[in-house]
């Protein structure tokens with residue numbers, strides 16, 4: 001989900017469908033909308049020369065898309081060995097059970113309700129499939145169950161909806177919390193600064209090649225919005241809807257319901273920190 005509140009100077013990227021790094025290929029789902037940008041990015045990740053692949057976020061329940069994901073892996077000589085979810089929103093996870101059925105794989109996710117098979121996913125887990133290494137990075141905030149996957153060999157991170165290829169994401173109150181989200185952005189920044197990650201493979205929108213710049217932009221954007229919300233409250237805008245109409249006046253009205261979730265998360269944060 002996006003709140004589409006892009007600021008000038010936002011980084012731009014490329015690759016919407018097809019190979020993005022040495023190990024990651026995107027199959028774009030046909031579910032484009034204001035909230036999902038060009039559609040959901042379904043990622044097939046594999047070690048070069050390996051016959052095993054991992055699929056991250058099968059996407060919506062669309063048989064044609066799910067079969068295209070399988071065919072893309074098979075055409076590269078690979079069998080899908082595992083399905084992972086970045087979080088439980090339907091545009092990422094709704095097709096997971098059907099995809100697991102088509103591919104004969106297990107589904108691993110943070111939320112037990114989304115799993116198929118015994119194994120879950122927790123912070124610090126390292127997935128090793130066919131020589132591929134993916135490190136599980138907890139990134140709650142967009143939702144409580146949001147995860148990112150660090151792909152060290154490609155100096156890349158798959159971010160789900162925590163960072164998008166365009167615009168900024170929604171903190172989906174009440175499940176998503178702003179304090180968690182800011183901590184998650186700082187965790188991703190440390191991946192870029194300390195671990196050399198330079199590519200963001202997002203859940204929607206194009207691939208971004210300046211990971212640190214993107215994270216800094218997201219942190220700056222959140223700080224700007226938070227200050228605007230704080231000022232709006234001080235100026236007498238009281239309800240979340242009033243704050244949205246004032247602070248998000250420049251954003252298309254179709255996105256206001258999503259913006260209201262982010263505003264509710266920001267109001268909670270400001271109250272918890274004694275700022276309003």
Ligand SMILES: [Zn+2]
Nearest residue numbers: 001087089161
């Ligand atoms: Zn989402």
